[in-house]
Amino acid sequence: MEKKRVSIRDLAAILGVTPSTISRALNGQGNISEKRREQITKLAKEHGYRPNHIAKSMVANKTFNIGLLLPEFTHNYFNKILAGIESVTYQKGYQLLICTSDELQEKEEKSCLTFLDARVDGILATAGNSSDDLRHFENVLKDGTPLVLLDRICEDLNTSYVVTDDFEGSFEAVQYLIDSGCSNILHIKGPDYISTSFNRKLGYTEALKKNGMEYREEFVLKGDQKAFEKDLNAVLDKHPIDGVFAFSDYYAYDVIQILNHRAVKIPDEISIIGYADEPLAQYISPQLSTVKQPAYEIGKHAAEILFKIIEEKTDEIITKQLKTTLVLRGTTKGT
């Protein structure tokens, strides 16, 4: 335990040269005789010398660490984002400092501080539900640490981001429901205060409008809440619902469970489209039609943008909106 690692000074002492010579030899720069270099490289290897990353960070004022803040990892969506990010950080030789926010404002704030204190070279983050207080992100910006937002957007935050075109994706889904004959379409909306909820609902309402269909307040239910089953049953009792567009595949799954209880035939009586193309979409039967998001690409692009900002030391704000794909499976009819 507590073994001391061999330092550049140790090597210097052995050879009777100075630390600077060792440093130069090992870093391949500065003038140094080929003989010395070989000698030192060999010695370093023999002694298992490994440069102290911490010390390097301190003098370079650069850590080669990126802070990544995600809500959680239970959704496959975020895993794929992580994989996309890693694909670029790995080959760039950067490390990921990962924090999860659990959608909690407090953890979000703490994570930002942690990242700043750790002197990360940049931050990739998904903003949480409560967009009321953005000070922690503003502090990041004020601090001069590059920040790229993922998945969700914060209107009031003047920074780079990568999102998917939720409006377009939703619009397309609802349009499909309409084209395949649905005329009483429910929307199961997502959590308040996150941009994706807003945009997906907007896609729904605009699709209705464009097709001359009436928007009804009572056709929009909030998923993920205790009263959901009761609420849904109430609408189903009252209205001839024939289509459902859900904020997520999980909400869609909940709907299907309830419809199964009511012995509703899917998609003959009611068509359903979810969102995200989580694995469950393929496991349930009938398989769930859904809007697929390019999660891996979101992560990849976000990381690439972050590196562009870091490496070019630019203040430029880069934004990117990726397209979704409507994946038709068993819970929808053909058009």
Place this chain on the structure above:
Amino acid sequence: MEKKRVSIRDLAAILGVTPSTISRALNGQGNISEKRREQITKLAKEHGYRPNHIAKSMVANKTFNIGLLLPEFTHNYFNKILAGIESVTYQKGYQLLICTSDELQEKEEKSCLTFLDARVDGILATAGNSSDDLRHFENVLKDGTPLVLLDRICEDLNTSYVVTDDFEGSFEAVQYLIDSGCSNILHIKGPDYISTSFNRKLGYTEALKKNGMEYREEFVLKGDQKAFEKDLNAVLDKHPIDGVFAFSDYYAYDVIQILNHRAVKIPDEISIIGYADEPLAQYISPQLSTVKQPAYEIGKHAAEILFKIIEEKTDEIITKQLKTTLVLRGTTKGT
């Protein structure tokens, strides 16, 4: 960009005192007048002073970072392990440096080096498939960095670990199949060279033996390979198979798909038990009976063990084996 952060020396200059005074005041130790302390605390806050974690790490020779190496995150199992780990690192004030190995020896080795170079205070890792070369882990040990292995065990590595009792879990599952009337039970085995594959297969063979049933080589198929469907169909054609015990829920799912093609009734004609209790187990119908692993607890315990080793600077080897639970759902008959 490139804003300089305020340092302890800056504050010292403003107040006309020395850096040591500032340090003492901010760290609440050493003798210092209450007045000074208040004055300095106030000044630090005004200037948004934040201690440089890198510098602290350097002098303390401690980073408060833990390296975490996992194969990937697409399996819910690893997410839950991560959540368990985070629950303890978070409250201990440690950060997680995360690398994924994709089960690749090369990435595993590189990650270990990365962790060591980053001077993490400890490492939590899942060993990959190829246990032939363990040098990277041995280097970690030799370096004196505490290492706790997760999920899979390496016989030849003398270090702490947390695993689940795969033998017991498998034995119990196969025993259940036997008790519920199965007499020709297939095992779909996992990847070679990982301890879990070995132990789960052992549970299968031992359960057969204990019940006086013959072990047949041809009743053990390797999942996750091109020829799997062909192989499985071949056995099904030749033998009156009535039970399947799979290395993972995903393998079980593959089996079910093939059985569905053959219009086999589950569980009436063939019972199936998977492993891990991944979400898909609940999504498919009939729902999959499976062996549930306490993933969150594995992570939690592993992290706790690691901290015990770090904090007590002990060389003690701590091992823990957690129990699984047999979760009976729709793919098995009652006993």
Place this chain on the structure above:
DNA sequence: TTGAAAGCGGTACCAC
């Protein structure tokens, strides 16, 4: 080509 020394941002020991 190599050496000497300052400095990155803190901490801690020893004086006063």
Place this chain on the structure above:
DNA sequence: GTGGTACCGCTTTCAA
């Protein structure tokens, strides 16, 4: 109670 200073491990400028 506060100041002075060496040092953590490395890089880099300036001199020799």
